Amino acid sequence: MDSCTIDTPLGCAKIIGNENGIASVSILDTPKEVSDTIPETLLDCVIQLKEYFNEKRKAFDLKLNPEGTTFQKKVWNQLETIPFGKTISYLELSKQLGDVKAIRAAASANGKNPLWIIVPCHRVIGSDGSLTGYAGGLHRKQWLLNHESEYKQQSLF
Incomplete structure (x- = not known):
């Protein structure tokens, strides 16, 4: 699984996923270093989250792959x-x-x-x-x- 950390207005967010889709996006309570590079598999997610926070996106269009029942x-x-x-x-x-x-x-x-x-x-x-x-x-x-x-x-x- 690929991962990266980005800055948001609510703190650092960690994104995990791969070619099968985004598995997890979580907010971190403790500050973490923002990733210097974003894996290709997570790039669309990073872009769409930034658009959301910049009031340019109201819905997400991502391939999702969360684990759950x-x-x-x-x-x-x-x-x-x-x-x-x-x-x-x-x-x-x-x-x-x-x-x-x-x-x-x-x-x-x-x-x-x-x-x-x-x-x-x-x-x-x-x-x-x-x-x-x-x-x-x-x-x-x-x-x-x-x-x-x-x-x-x-x-x-």
């Missing part, structure tokens, strides 16, 4: 249908999967999503509108939702 992959595929700038609840996600009782399993699969931003798990929130959990940290989830919002909030400070 059949159910996890079903959840991740469903996450990809959530439109840019929109959110759904965990309950709505489980309904879309065809089993309202699968809410905890869907939430667990959502939390194990290995493709940060590309498979938009940050677009799933609590039924009451709360951010709830996010593997990358709630401050990053809030940033991503603000970034995708058509109504940009200005900071007072």
